[in-house]
Amino acid sequence: MVGRKRTVERRKHKRYKAVEGAYAAISPNSHKLGQIIDISMGGLSFKYIDTKNGDEAEVQPEKTVFLSSMGYYVGDLPFKVVADYEVTNVPSFSSMKVRKRHIQFTDRSFKQLFDLDYYLRNNVSEQVEKLPDQYKS
Numbered sequence: 001m002v003g004r005k006r007t008v009e010r011r012k013h014k015r016y017k018a019v020e021g022a023y024a025a026i027s028p029n030s031h032k033l034g035q036i037i038d039i040s041m042g043g044l045s046f047k048y049i050d051t052k053n054g055d056e057a058e059v060q061p062e063k064t065v066f067l068s069s070m071g072y073y074v075g076d077l078p079f080k081v082v083a084d085y086e087v088t089n090v091p092s093f094s095s096m097k098v099r100k101r102h103i104q105f106t107d108r109s110f111k112q113l114f115d116l117d118y119y120l121r122n123n124v125s126e127q128v129e130k131l132p133d134q135y136k137s
Contacts, residue, residue: 013040016124022069026062027076032101036067039124041116043079043104047087050097065103067116069123074115079103 018036024046026032034048044067062081067074082102108116 013042015040016126019123019125022123025066027064027066030062045102047098047100050099067119072119072122074119077105077112078107079105
């Protein structure tokens, strides 16, 4: 590959491709809602439509994300933004801009970890690793 730097994989958790219909929504007062692209126990990336008019500032700081898909829900996951950029290689029939956001989960409670694990096991298109026998009841 010409012109590309080789990078070392720094993620602690394997990422999985999300199923069709898996969505992430930033809260509380954000308009960022979009389809999850990939997800892990450590974070996720999703695409969303940029509804800001450029000069409009965010009213509230973004603190938590909600995950949802058919029959599955995880709420109030704290996060930090790793990257957020405009997607330019997608053909668009609208003047709205598509953006991609990468987030890292932070400070999760035991219940949030449990709910996130359950969400992952039921909302990815690849098989999530099976639990070792020592964790089965």
